[in-house]
Amino acid sequence: MFKNSKWLLLLMVMFAFFIPKEAFAHAYVVSSNPAANEELDQQPPSVSITFSEGIESGFHAIKVLNAKGDRVDKGDTVIKDQKIMEAALKKNLPKGIYTIQWNAVSADGHSVSGMIPFSIGKAAGGFDQLEQGHTDESIDVASTIDKAFLYTSFSLFLGTILFGLLWFKTAISPVLAKRMKRLLTVSLIMMGGALVFQLPIQTKSAADVSFWGAFQSSLLQETIASTSGGSLWMMLMASFVLLTIWTIVAVRKGDFSSFRVWLFPLLLFTVLLWLKAQIGHPAATDNKILTTSLDFIHLVSASIWVGGLTAIVLLLMKKLPNEDQPLMRSTLAAFHPWALLSVGLIVFSGFVNAIFILQSFDTLFQSAYGRTFLIKLGLFIIMGLLGLMHYLMLKWEKKQKRSISLRAEWMIGIAILLLTAVFTNIPSPPPPAPEPFFGANQVEHRDIVSLSITPNAPGKNSFEVAFTKKNGETITDIQSVTAKIHKVALFGDETPSEFQLKRLKNGHFSAENLLLNEKGTWKIEIHALTGSFKNIDTTFIRRN
Structure with missing residues (x-):
């Protein structure tokens, strides 16, 4: 059986291609207080940085340095609301550049870092050009190899079990x-080997140390205690131990076609895949349930398709006793509907996740991640066609042409392996630059209420409301304007925040530094009162 070891390598190649889900975006800086290159009139009590996604509670720090390189923060960096990192400053700091x-x-386990300059008072001489955020985009060879082994093992395990339970339609011979x-x-x-090495690989990325440096007990302990990936790793290992025990029990019973025998191993394997889907960017998005579910579906579908194909190749293509030889066609016929369903789910989950990652159509062509995704999609289509050709040739028993198709599939697999080694280390593009929101609603007597929000991004925003008549003239007798803001949630709106807008001039009111703490759909209710005690009410929906 192991003379066909190229199939195992091909399987690893295919899985490295099919499941690159942990290569989602790293955390990006959404805003900071003070902002980069901001000149402050007086010292703030603290500095804070808001990220595009949640950050781990371990391996984080803020240091604030003066022009001499002396540290002026209190050394007590804290994380608030999972996305905000804050550090208090010492009192009575002199004017200067910091x-x-x-x-x-x-959330995907990658280390991110950067520098943000600001000044108290005027910045004499200007600011140096410093990186606001930086991620290590070099290829992580250890992580790539580990993923290939892990996903290969997933497919081998599930494909072998389902081969006996679903696709092989007769008694299984001793051979x-x-x-x-x-x-x-x-x-x-x-x-087991791949799961064990995932902990030091996570530690290597989180602590930004070498692979061998990640084996320090203090760093490993911090990964387990202070990161979600570390705690999930513990649960993965526990699930794997139970899976191994129950698999040994099932194998000793010797009945590979009994659902009763293999029920617990399948349930434990499902739990293991679900836990694996909780590691990485999908678990940190605003749509956590959806994205982790898609990741889980992707894992299961690829395990069924690639694992089933591998089981059939390794178990049936080698010479078998005569009683098993005629079963190739019936096995392929039973496997074919499962393969089609799995391919459909792989395509569906991959495209939906791509929408969450790429965020706009332009980034599909203008970013390295998007262009690599298109190449990957093209190779996927070619490999799918070759797989279909291979299936038909196996069915028609055209051995010579089948060999040609396998060689072609092998070459495509090598190309995918090389591409995936790069693809899994390309961060997805940062969120597109926000565009100011503008909306205009018609109210009673065809008067117009308009709302503008700048910059219309998570963080501090400026709101301005204007009131005009249908002929374009400003409504001048507006006495007061209030606004209620609340996020629209799946199961009902969140508790609203209410604030009063200040008059800029007749018919124009504004409010500064209002916090929109995350992306999504927000409902803004405007209530105005005229000098004649007439109410003007309207609602705007803001999405991003």
Whole structure:
């Protein structure tokens, strides 16, 4: 069986392609207080940085340095609301230029860092050009190899079990049973090794140290205690131990076609895949339930398709006793509907997640991530067509042409492996630059109420409301304007925040530094009162 080791390598290549989900975006700086290059009239009590996604509670720090390089913060960096990192400053700082040096670990486990200059008083001589945010975009060889082994083991395990339960339609011969035991043994060894090494690999990325430096006990302990990936790793290892025990029990019973025997291993394997889907960017998005569910579907679907194909190749293409030879067609016929369903789910989940990552159509062509995604999609289509050709040739028993198709599939797999090694380390593009919001609603007597929000992004925003008549003249007798803001949630709106707008001039009112703390759909209710005690009410919906 292991003379066909190229199939195992091809499988690893395919999984490195099909499941690059942990290469989602790193955390980006959405805003900071003070802002980069901001000149302050007086010292703030603290500095803060707001990120595009949640950051881990471990491996984070803010240092504020003066022009001499002396530290002027109190050394008590805290994280608020998962996305805001804050540090208090010492009192009575003199005027001058200061630099915020920060580092954190984003939800996908990658270390991010940067520097933000600001000044108290005028910045004499100007600011140096410093990076507001930086991520390490070099290829992580250890992580790539580990993922290839892990996803290969997933497919080998599930494909072998489903081969006996669903696709092989007769009693399993002793020779076939022996091969299935070997595949399950190999899959568990690979799975265990890959899971064990995930902890130091996570630590390497989070602590920004070398691979061997990540084996320091203090760093490993901080990863487990202070990062979500570390705690999930503990649950993954516990699930794997239970999975191994129940698989050994099931194998010893020797019945590979009994759902009753393999029920617990399948349930434990499902739990393991679900836990794996909780690691990375999908678990940190505003749509956590949706994105982690899609990631889980992606894992299961790829395990079924690639694992089923591999089980059929490794178990049936090698010479078998005569009683098993005629079963190739029936096995492929039983596998084919599952393969089609799996491919459909892979495409669906991949496209939906791409929408969340790329965020706009332009980034599909203008970013390295988007262009690589298009290349990957093209290779996926080619590999799918070759897989279909291979299936038909197996069905028609055209051995010579089948060999040609396998070589072509192998070459595509090598190309995908090289592409994936780069793709999994390309951060997705940062969120597109926000555009100011403007809306105009018609109210009673065809008068117009308009609302503008600048910059219309998470963080502090300026609101301005204007009142005009249908002929374009300003309504001058507006006495007061209030606004209610609340986020529209899936199961009802959140508690609104109410504030009073100040008069700029007749018919124009504004409010500064109002906080929109996250992306999404927000409802803004405007209530105005005229000099004749007439109410003007209207509602705006703001999305981004």
